[in-house]
Amino acid sequence: MNTLKNFPYQNILVLGLAKSGMSAAKLLHASGKHVTVNDLKANTDDPQVNQLKNIGVEVVIGSHPLQLLDGVELLVKNPGIPYHNPIVEEAEARGIPIITEVELASQLIGDSMIGITGSNGKTTTTTLIHEMLVHSQRKAKIAGNIGSVATEVASTMNPKETMVVELSSFQLLGIMSFRPKISVLLNVFEAHLDYHKTLENYKQAKANIFMNQIEDDYLVYNDDDETVKQLVKDAKAIKVPFSTTQKLTDGAWCDREYLYFKQEKIIALHDIALVGKHNLENILAAVSAALLDGATTEGIHHVLTTFTGVKHRLQFVQKVHERSFYNDSKATNVLATTKALAAFNQPTILLAGGLDRGNDFDDLIPFLSEVKAMVLFGETAQKLKITADKAGIDCVEFVDNVKHATQKAYELSEEGDVILLSPACASWDQYRTFEERGDMFVRAVHTLK
Incomplete structure (x- = not known):
């Protein structure tokens, strides 16, 4: 196990x-640090609590006593805990540095990583890069919000391996010296303002991914996104743009037939298995990063002709009697659903609904031209019906859950139709996670045969 060397906090x-x-605490303890873990919701009989206590880590549960900060030199914060949490605010007031565990991962392996962030597309792009490297016989491990946490992966890596790590704005707020050799910034849309408070704060958190990069590092960025272009303007790293709209001499781009990296023809567009314009952007970013890290054209070609999507992210499930089923349960907002709808130009039945976050759905209307029917569920069903009426969709059905929605959509469908679960809403009114919601859809599709 790799441990922290020359880490100044005790x-x-x-x-x-x-x-x-859990991963951060175990790493710090193995590195000879005095570690205390504090968790509000854990119970005394939780296996994690007992495991930490058994190796000598002090664990305090049930509250956040401020005296825990006495003598503390560093706070390692779970990314999801907001900065207005009282103990976090007190740490800031005392001048105690606050980091997230990805900073510890960078302390372990230095710049041997490719970091990917953006408002949408992170998981797909991260997966593509990792697969492209693996199929090019490069040694790579995947980490972050997909797979294992970064410190867990970094603690077992050797110097010849690359970590491909998906990074959220929450994680990137808590860095000090974190520096990927290759950073990827996909896009920036308004998101997570309940956490960041302002759009400017959110944008700056995303920009942290290249904050510490130097002149011989690489920054892969979306040249079609004006916000991204402004953010990267003063970056020190070598800039490698990608675009679906223009020819580039220094990055990845495409015309109507082929995808290119600089002047090299990589693959014909009709050979790419993954559907959707937004996924073409993800693919361009992944090709750029993978090639910069030594992937081969053959390895990239193999992945792009076989990869049909990450689970719950415009994932092709299967065809049933010439109806194509897609699971996009990760589409928890309107923007994500517009991107899914834009991926298809054939008759579509949309399954949507979920937690009411107070927004309307009128931004969907320009993307509903191919939608012949909507099957609605959850708290927002009636709101979505209003949008369907505005869009001139006559066939709207209400059901109890995703399982019933799948059956109803199949009954309404004809050969050649797409049946798309893309809820435009969070899942928490009926399901614990979007994964649970998507799994119900996949199971229901498989029962149709």
Whole structure:
């Protein structure tokens, strides 16, 4: 196990257990640090609590006593815990540095990583890069919000391996020296303002991914996104743009027939298995990063001709009697659903609904031209019906859940139709996670045969 060397902090508080807190605490303890873990919701009989106590880590649960900060030199915060949490605010007031566990991962492996962030497309792009490297016989491991947490992966890496890590704005707020050799900034849309408070704060958190990069690092960025272009303007790294709208001499681009990297023809567009314009952007970003890290054209070609999507992210499930079923349960907002709808130009039945976050759905209307029917569920069903009426969709059905929605959509469908679960809403009114919602859809599709 790799441990931290020359890490200047001795007394450290880890706030929040979960996977990231557990991994950080174990790494810090193995590195000879005095570690205290504090978690509000954990119970005394939780296996994680007992495991930490058994190796000598102090664990405090049920509250956040401010005296835990006495003598603390560093706070390692679970990314999901907001900065207005009282113990976090007190740490800031005392001048205690606050990091997330990805900073610890960078302390372990330096710049041997490719970091990917953006408002949408992170998981797909991260997966593509990792697969492209693996199929090019490059040694790579995947980490972050997909797979294992970064510190867990970094603790077992050797110097010849690359970590491909998906990074959220929450994680990137908590860095100090974190520096990927290759950073990827996909896009920036308004999101997570309940956490960041302002759009400017959110944008700056995303920009942290290249904050510490130097002149021989690489920054892959979306040249079609004006916000991204402004953010990267003063970056020190070598800029490698990608675009679906223009020819580039220094990055990845496409015309109507082929995808290119600089002047090299990589693949014919009709050979790419993954559907959707937004996924073409993700593919361009992934090709850029993978090639910069030594992937081969053959390895990239193999992945792009076989990869049909990450689970729950415009994932092709299967065809049933010439109806194509797609699981896009990760579409928890209107923007994500517009991107899914834009991926198809054939008759579509849309399954949507979920937690009411107070927004309307009128931004969907320009993208509903191919939608012949909507099957609605959850708290927002009636709101979505209003949008369907505005869009001139006559066939609208209400059901109890995603399972019933799948059956109803199949009954309404004809050969050649797309049946798309893309809810435009969070899942928490009926399901614990979007994954649970998507799994119900996949199971229901498989029962149709």
